[in-house]
Each structure stands twice: as C-alpha cells, then as structure tokens.
Amino acid sequence: xxxxGGALAxxxxxxxLVFLCFLAGGAxxxxxxxxxxxxxxxxxxxxxxxxxxLPQGYPCxxxxxxxxxxxxxxxxxxxxxxxxIADNAGSPVFLQHGLFQGGDTWxxxxxxxxxxxxxxxxxxxxxxxxxxxxxxxxxxxxxxVHDKLFWEWSWQDLAxxxxxxxxxxxxxxxxxxxxxxxxxxxxxxxxxxxTMPEIVKMISSAALLCPISYLDHxxxxxxxxxxxxxxxxxxxxxxxxxxxxxSDIGVQILDSLCDDEHLDCNDLLSxxxxxxxxxxxxxxxxxxxxxxxxxxxHPPSFDLSSIPESLPIWMGYGGLDALxxxxxxxxxxxxxxxxxxxxxxxxxxxxxxxxxxxxxxxVYVDLMRFLRAQQGMHSSY
Numbered sequence: 001x002x003x004x005g006g007a008l009a010x011x012x013x014x015x016x017l018v019f020l021c022f023l024a025g026g027a028x029x030x031x032x033x034x035x036x037x038x039x040x041x042x043x044x045x046x047x048x049x050x051x052x053x054l055p056q057g058y059p060c061x062x063x064x065x066x067x068x069x070x071x072x073x074x075x076x077x078x079x080x081x082x083x084x085i086a087d088n089a090g091s092p093v094f095l096q097h098g099l100f101q102g103g104d105t106w107x108x109x110x111x112x113x114x115x116x117x118x119x120x121x122x123x124x125x126x127x128x129x130x131x132x133x134x135x136x137x138x139x140x141x142x143x144x145v146h147d148k149l150f151w152e153w154s155w156q157d158l159a160x161x162x163x164x165x166x167x168x169x170x171x172x173x174x175x176x177x178x179x180x181x182x183x184x185x186x187x188x189x190x191x192x193x194x195t196m197p198e199i200v201k202m203i204s205s206a207a208l209l210c211p212i213s214y215l216d217h218x219x220x221x222x223x224x225x226x227x228x229x230x231x232x233x234x235x236x237x238x239x240x241x242x243x244x245x246x247s248d249i250g251v252q253i254l255d256s257l258c259d260d261e262h263l264d265c266n267d268l269l270s271x272x273x274x275x276x277x278x279x280x281x282x283x284x285x286x287x288x289x290x291x292x293x294x295x296x297x298h299p300p301s302f303d304l305s306s307i308p309e310s311l312p313i314w315m316g317y318g319g320l321d322a323l324x325x326x327x328x329x330x331x332x333x334x335x336x337x338x339x340x341x342x343x344x345x346x347x348x349x350x351x352x353x354x355x356x357x358x359x360x361x362x363v364y365v366d367l368m369r370f371l372r373a374q375q376g377m378h379s380s381y
Contacts, residue, residue, distance in 0.1 A: 048076050048103050048128065048136055056111060057082045058120060064139075065169045067132070067161040072139030075166060076103055076128040081121030082111075090123040091204070091375040092174045094167060098184030098354075099155075102136050103128035105183070105354055113360050115181075115367075122368060127170045127178075131162045131189075155185060156283045159192035167193075167202050177204035179371050183354055184323070187211040191280075191332070194307045205312040205374040207367055209353040210324040213280040213304065213332045280304065280332075304335040313340040314370040316363055318348030341370055 049060035053076065063075040095116060097105045106116030106128065120126045130136035132153065143150040170178055180203050182190045187208040193199040194206065282299040284290065290299055307313075313336065317329045326344075333340060343366050348356070353363055 048074070048130075052104055052107055053078060056117075058117070063169065065165045066141060067165040069157070069161050070141040070143070071132040071162070072137065072141065073132060073162060073166060074103075074130045074136040075169065076130075078116070078120045078126040078128070080123070080125070081117070084120070084123065090125055091179060092125045092127055092170055092176055093119055093179045093181060093371065094127045094129060094170055095119075096129045096163070096180065096182040096186035096189060097131075097134075098182075098186050101184075102134040103130045108355055109357055113357050115354075115359075115364055118360065118364055118368070119371075124179075124371070125174065127166075129162075129166045129186075131158045154283045155188060156192065158185075159189040160196070163189055163193040164196075164199055167199060171202040178202055179204055179375065180206045181209070181367075181371075182206075183209040184212060184350065187324075188213055188280075191304065191307070192302045194311065195302050195304070200308060200311060203311060205314070205371065207314040207316075207370060209316050209363070210321055210350050211315050211317060211329055211332055212324050213302075213328070304332065305337050307336060307338070309337040311338060312370075312374050313338060314343070314367065315340045316343040316345070316353055316367065318350070318352060319344070319346035320349040320352075323350045343367075 047062050049062050053060035058078055059080060061077045063077060065073045065075055067073065095103070095106050097103060107114045111117040111121070116126060116128065132138075132140075133151065138145050140150055145151075167178060167180075180190055187210065190206055190208060191211070191213050194203065281301045282294070284299045285293055287297045290297055294300055315329070315333070317324055317326065319326060333342075343363065345352075345362055348362070353359055356362070
C-alpha cells in the first residue's frame with residue numbers, strides 16, 4: 001500500500017475512503033499490513049524501478065505519460081524476467097492497482113509469489129500503471145500536490161483520462177493489443193473504460209481481480225460506519241482534500257471511527273473502496289451540475305452491455321470479500337453481453353488476491369492459463 005493521500009469526492013452518493021490503521025499506529029498490524037509497510041518503506045526514496053525491481057535483477061525502465069487534463073503519470077516497463085531475452089518478450093500485459101495503492105502492489109511478496117514477477121518470468125511484456133495522486137504519479141503540468149484542484153477528481157476521471165493515456169502509450173510503443181489486469185478500483189476503472197470504443201479497441205482481454213461496479217451489498221463495518229457519518233462531506237466542509245492518516249487529524253478521524261468496542265480496526269486493510277448506491281454511473285455533480293455536464297438531472301450510467309461480446313473476460317472473486325460482494329459481482333456478470341471465465345474462492349477476502357502467499361497456486365495459475373490462451377502462448381506455468 002503506497003501513498004496515504006488521495007482525492008475526496010464531494011458529490012452526493014459517492015464516498016472515496018481509505019483506511020490505513022498501520023500508518024496511524026493505533027492497531028496491531030497483521031502479516032499483510034507488515035508486508036505492505038515494508039514495500040512502502042523500500043519505495044520511499046526513489047522510483048519503483050530503482051527501489052524495487054532493478055535490485056531484484058529485473059530489467060525495468062521508467063516512463064511518464066501526460067493525461068488530457070494535465071496529470072503526469074508514471075509507468076514502469078518490465079520487458080522480460082531475470083533470465084529472459086529482451087527481443088523475446090510476449091504480448092503486453094498492463095497491471096492496474098486499486099485505490100490508494102500503487103504499482104508496487106504487484107510485487108509485495110517474493111519473486112515466486114508476486115503476480116508482477118511471475119508474469120515477467122513467464123514471457124510477458126509487463127507494464128505497470130500508476131494513477132494520479134499515488135506516490136509514483138504526483139506530477140501535473142501546472143498544479144502541485146498542495147493545490148486543491150490537484151485532488152478534485154473521482155474514479156471516473158481515472159477511467160476516462162488515466163486509463164486512456166496509459167493504454168494509448170503502451171499501445172503506441174508495443175504496436176500490439178494489451179491484456180488488462182486490474183484489482184479492486186482497477187476493475188471499476190477497467191469496466192468503465194471498456195464501454196468507451198477508443199479504449200476497448202486497444203484491449204485483447206481483461207482479467208479482473210475482485211471486480212467492482214455495483215456496491216449495494218458492502219458489509220465492511222468500517223466503511224458502513226464512515227458512510228453513516230457522512231465522512232466525505234464532513235472532510236470537504238473542513239477543507240480537507242488530501243487525507244493523510246499520519247497527520248493529527250487523520251488519527252483523530254480513525255479514533256472516531258474505531259472507538260466502538262464492536263468495530264474491529266485490526267483487520268480493515270481491505271476497507272478501501274468507492275461507494276455508489278444502486279447504479280454504476282458517472283460522477284454526480286448534483287442536479288444543476290448534472291444538467292450542465294450531462295444534460296440530465298442524474299448522471300448517466302456506464303452501460304456494461306456496451307462492452308463488446310468479443311472481449312474475453314476473466315474474473316476472480318472471493319466468498320469473504322466485504323467489498324466486492326458475491327451478489328454485486330453476479331449482478332455485474334449478468335449485465336455483460338459475454339460470459340466471463342470465473343474463479344471463485346470461498347475463503348478469500350478482498351486483499352487476499354494480491355497479498356496471499358497462496359495466491360500463486362490458488363489464483364495465478366488459472367489467470368496465467370487465461371492470458372496464455374488469449375495470447376496464443378504455450379503454457380509452461
């Protein structure tokens with residue numbers, strides 16, 4: 001988990017929420033939070049390639065992409081694994097992290113257990129995305145991170161600007177369609193982006209870990225309490241646009257959310273999400289704002305049925321996921337025109353698909369099979 005700051009959306013029905021108990025120091029860290037903390041500390045002093053990948057013996061180059069609204073995004077390129085040959089790379093695979101994470105989320109565990117390393121070592125041309133506001137992408141053509149406007153965006157902007165800019169860059173460099181792999185917010189961004197013809201034309205297949213679009217059945221207690229408190233509106237009213245849980249105000253917010261003896265804040269790393277009641281729709285600017293931007297009182301929905309039936313989709317989801325609830329995932333599946341390949345793991349929660357040391361065998365074997373089948377690669381993993 002990198003980057004304790006982020007954007008807070010002020011519109012009705014939308015809450016962007018992050019919880020990092022281990023950063024605030026108020027909870028006993030779990031093994032997963034310990035792993036994330038170690039990655040964050042290693043990455044604090046420089047770029048992702050320099051800090052994490054090159055020391056591990058992996059080839060890695062840094063790239064910068066500018067979005068149409070001026071944000072400067074960092075991309076990392078791993079053309080092959082430790083023992084690979086530079087001109088023998090397979091088809092490009094683009095990895096998109098979740099909310100308040102960064103590209104290093106794909107390298108949390110060992111070389112043999114992390115999806116990013118596994119893909120590179122198995123012949124894929126790996127590209128790592130980092131959306132605006134993360135540790136790796138805090139640049140802008142005119143704004144600084146201290147400017148209020150730098151943080152005024154929602155996940156819709158990530159789909160319409162960041163995903164478009166990053167995929168267009170990779171597509172131009174590789175001259176090849178791209179396999180998209182996303183986790184959590186990376187899936188809601190992907191699903192929205194795939195409804196846009198200019199983006200989906202660059203995609204050969206999509207693998208979605210803990211897919212999110214509808215969030216009617218979120219059961220994470222921390223998230224539900226924050227929503228009931230109108231935490232998003234309260235923070236914006238206080239003039240807080242970048243929320244840092246290392247700060248005094250951040251600790252006070254955590255204390256107010258976690259003072260209930262029945263609310264366990266020791267195991268809430270997975271309580272990182274966006275919530276939109278009842279619809280998978282664009283940003284809600286209020287009636288007047290919606291009329292000006294969309295010509296309607298309510299924001300238009302992203303039409304999942306507009307995603308081409310020809311786009312192969314794989315989904316992995318868990319029975320213990322308090323964010324990507326099974327009921328909501330099934331609703332998403334029903335609205336797609338295609339029939340996705342599914343991997344259901346009953347005892348997996350939201351973050352297990354990334355940090356579990358068992359994910360290599362439980363998840364990545366099947367994910368690799370899917371990617372290889374779509375790219376016509378020989379399976380050796």
